Amino acid sequence: MENTILVVDDEPMNLRIAQKMFGDEFDISVACSGEEALSKVNESKPDLILLDVHMPGMDGHLVIQQLKANPRTRDIPVIFITADDDSENEIRGFKEGAMDFITKPFRQEIAVSRIRRILEIVSLQKILLAELEKQTKEADEERKKVAEMSKDFLTGLNMRSSGEQKIIRAMAEKPGCLVFLDIDNLKKINDTVGHKFGDKVLKTMGDILKKHEENGIACRLGGDEFLYFMIEVSREEAEQRIHRIIEEFFAEKEADASIRQASLSAGLCMCDKEENYADVYNKADKALYHVKQNGKAGFFFYQKEEYSLKRKSDVDMEQLVKSLKDSGSYSGAMDVEYREFAKLFEYAANLKARYHHGFHLIMVTLDAPDEESFYIEELENAMSCMETSIQKTIRNSDIYTRYSSVQFLIILLEAGDTNVNLIMDRIFRKYWEKYGNSDILPSFSVRKVD
Helix, strand or coil, rough: CCEEEEEEEEHHHHHHHHHHHHHCEEEEEEEHHHCCCHHHHHHCCEEEEEEECCCCCCCCCHHHHHHHHHCCCCCCCEEEEEECCHHHEEEEEEEEHCCEECCCCCCHCCCCCCCCHHHHHHHHHHHHHHHHHHHHHHHHHHHHHHHHHCCCCCCCCCHHHHHHHHHHHHHHHEEEEEEEEECCCCHHHHHHCCCCHHHHHHHHHHHHHCCCCCCHHHHECCCEEEEEEEEECCCHHHHHHHHHHHHHHHHHCCCCCCCCCCCEEEEEEECCCCCCCCHHHHHHHHEEEEEEECCCEEEECCCCCCEEEECCCCCCCHHHHHHHHHHCCCCCCEEEHHHHHHHHHHHHHHHHHHCCEEEEEEEEEEECCCCCCCCCHHHHHHHHHHHHHHHHCCCCCCCEEEECCEEEEEEEEECCCHHHHHHHHHHHHHHHHHHHHCCCEEEEEEEEEE
16 A cells, blocks of 8 residues: 655645656645645645645744644654755754655655655554553553452452552651551351341441542451551541541441441551551551450540540449440440440349349449559550459359440449448459559449349
């Protein structure tokens, strides 16, 4: 197939010479002005343009400028034809995008050779460009495959390996907040209504986190655990964002009775780019553990002075008793352990009503002197020591639960007023023996239910 060449010159004689000289080699069309040349190019795109530099009205420089400004015609190779031997004019032409110059009068062999050379170069460029586009497309497809392989199929988030690497790189470049998230009661949903609905909860969590990846990176660690790094946020901004995530999760699960048992717990740790990822990860994990141990369904920040304990021994026991009695109408937010405790409280109250078996409700509180602050680990250690002391002291028929971050509730059945003080004294002595620190002080309040 012959190459098509458009010859543009305001001299009809030059056009006839070009047709005669190049007609055997190429398919020649002609234009007598710059305007006519642009019109013909728009109608039918030639393979090459021979363009006279000096023409009245729209000269060759204006024509090539318009050709190069149009995405449809910018790739057409242009050879300027001129009767001048002006180096400055040539430099200007090359800057405008011309590929060569042919001087008039034409010498057929030289002109044809230059035209063929330019067409070969353009043809080679097209082949190379097509190959480059092919390789780029293949590389893009390969990257997509790798990306898909690094995505968790169920949630659409990064899998742990790829997600953690992205978070580590981001943490090394910018400060932010690392969030350890855990879906509460997922096992219960799987066991009671089936894994189909457990998967639905996980997908819901993934969809929510993906919405918040504009300035963050999320991944699924496995099971019901997720990791999320908020990039360059203040503590206040991190708190606002985790509020939104929890609220969105709550709205989704409240709209679906099959997954309504689920809730979301999160531990957060603010970090600088100099901090070690493993250390920040462990701190966020500890903050999450604190949430899980204290009612679930919330979030907590880890920091050096995380707790300023305030005295809670003045709790309104009457109000607490009323809350426990009304717990049958309670729906949703407290953890399973507390709800079971509430049921047992109601059961004990029924026993008392039928068989006149009285019992005592006791609240144990860990207090600290005013202005004292503690690490989460130190407070958890004290709570663990107190829990062990309670376990080893009360009878098998008695009941206890962890009520808050610094409190336990105990039901002592048929203990007698005098024995209550003896039991609490033994619990506290065991606590001191195990804890061995006088900074966090235990106290208790008691209410006899008769």
